[in-house]
Amino acid sequence: MTDRGLLIVLSGPSGVGKDTVLQQFLQNRTDCILSVSATTRPPREGEADGVNYYFMPRAAFERLANAGEMLEYAEYSGNLYGTPAEKVEERRRQGKHVILEIEVQGALQVREKCPNAVLVFLMPPSVEVLRRRLQNRGTESPEVVEKRMTVAEYEMAKAAEYDYIIVNRSVDESCVQLDAVITAAGCSVKHMQHLFWRE
Amino acid sequence: MTDRGLLIVLSGPSGVGKDTVLQQFLQNRTDCILSVSATTRPPREGEADGVNYYFMPRAAFERLANAGEMLEYAEYSGNLYGTPAEKVEERRRQGKHVILEIEVQGALQVREKCPNAVLVFLMPPSVEVLRRRLQNRGTESPEVVEKRMTVAEYEMAKAAEYDYIIVNRSVDESCVQLDAVITAAGCSVKHMQHLFWRE
Numbered sequence: 565m566t567d568r569g570l571l572i573v574l575s576g577p578s579g580v581g582k583d584t585v586l587q588q589f590l591q592n593r594t595d596c597i598l599s600v601s602a603t604t605r606p607p608r609e610g611e612a613d614g615v616n617y618y619f620m621p622r623a624a625f626e627r628l629a630n631a632g633e634m635l636e637y638a639e640y641s642g643n644l645y646g647t648p649a650e651k652v653e654e655r656r657r658q659g660k661h662v663i664l665e666i667e668v669q670g671a672l673q674v675r676e677k678c679p680n681a682v683l684v685f686l687m688p689p690s691v692e693v694l695r696r697r698l699q700n701r702g703t704e705s706p707e708v709v710e711k712r713m714t715v716a717e718y719e720m721a722k723a724a725e726y727d728y729i730i731v732n733r734s735v736d737e738s739c740v741q742l743d744a745v746i747t748a749a750g751c752s753v754k755h756m757q758h759l760f761w762r763e
Numbered sequence: 764m765t766d767r768g769l770l771i772v773l774s775g776p777s778g779v780g781k782d783t784v785l786q787q788f789l790q791n792r793t794d795c796i797l798s799v800s801a802t803t804r805p806p807r808e809g810e811a812d813g814v815n816y817y818f819m820p821r822a823a824f825e826r827l828a829n830a831g832e833m834l835e836y837a838e839y840s841g842n843l844y845g846t847p848a849e850k851v852e853e854r855r856r857q858g859k860h861v862i863l864e865i866e867v868q869g870a871l872q873v874r875e876k877c878p879n880a881v882l883v884f885l886m887p888p889s890v891e892v893l894r895r896r897l898q899n900r901g902t903e904s905p906e907v908v909e910k911r912m913t914v915a916e917y918e919m920a921k922a923a924e925y926d927y928i929i930v931n932r933s934v935d936e937s938c939v940q941l942d943a944v945i946t947a948a949g950c951s952v953k954h955m956q957h958l959f960w961r962e
Contacts, residue, residue, distance in 0.1 A: 727952060728955075744947045748943045
């Protein structure tokens with residue numbers, strides 16, 4: 565019998581380095597996979613259904629959302645984005661730990677639906693480091709950087725509601741800690757309660 | 764500045780393999796040390812103060828205990844055994860993760876005093892495996908084995924009050940999991956709260 569995989573949520577402010585950490589992490593932990601979101605926005609050139617997103621008509625998305633079958637969802641720029649519960653459940657049944665890379669509001673929606681989800685927040689070493697990283701991208705205007713910093717400070721204040729906080733000092737160190745968090749979460753009493761009673 | 768070390772409590776029924784796991788584990792994690800208990804029993808030949816135990820007169824032990832300066836203590840066969848808080852605190856200030864190998868009652872006393880302590884329960888793969896291990900030692904009579912099994916079942920029922928449960932299928936696997944638990948506990952929001960407010 566394969567043990568059911570965990571549901572891991574990773575959040576963190578824009579510019580903290582989530583993508584870089586996840587990319588390196590997933591190379592070494594083949595028992596973990598990144599969840600694919602659903603969206604109502606049309607595919608861009610080169611995007612494939614089920615790879616970049618599950619593309620679906622708005623009516624289908626809303627039907628799932630209203631039936632409680634989205635773990636979380638939100639609207640951005642007129643398009644809906646969300647995580648279909650059934651897709652996640654399918655991979656967890658196969659024993660995979662499913663990682664959702666989503667923002668704070670979505671993470672807290674997931675916690676409501678799945679109290680056993682493990683919420684991990686990737687934190688910059690300091691506010692100054694985050695500002696410098698956003699500036700060094702060189703792609704955002706100073707106004708956009710400041711707007712992102714305001715959002716970042718709001719998100720970082722919400723980190724206290726997560727289970728684990730990883731301070732992203734280096735990609736290697738963050739990968740080691742994420743690895744430990746996922747292994748440890750599999751040993752947490754919350755996850756091991758099947759030893760005592762059936763879920 | 765050195766980060767303050769964690770307080771880790773390891774419990775598990777007699778025969779589950781705590782000593783073997785800890786021995787191998789401590790060889791590889793030099794940032795972790797095993798706590799030395801205090802006792803009122805006289806030293807046996809070859810035992811050194813501060814190594815095997817802190818040996819102390821009953822009056823001194825009771826003074827510490829009454830002053831709340833034992834993290835936990837209990838009496839066995841007319842002798843007191845306990846964990847002096849100050850000795851643990853001293854090593855944690857030096858950045859060491861201090862591991863207490865104590866039984867369930869003591870572990871729950873520690874949790875009362877230090878809500879941030881990380882409680883880890885080492886569990887046998889099954890009741891039958893535990894009985895076989897106790898029998899295979901060949902040193903205990905069938906009556907003693909059955910007595911230990913009764914205690915073990917009581918202790919295993921208490922594991923639900925711990926933070927983490929490690930099923931001791933192999934020493935290597937248990938060491939990997941204990942390693943992950945300690946690293947992850949250092950990332951837990953409980954431990955990281957100094958990012959938000961001063962303890």
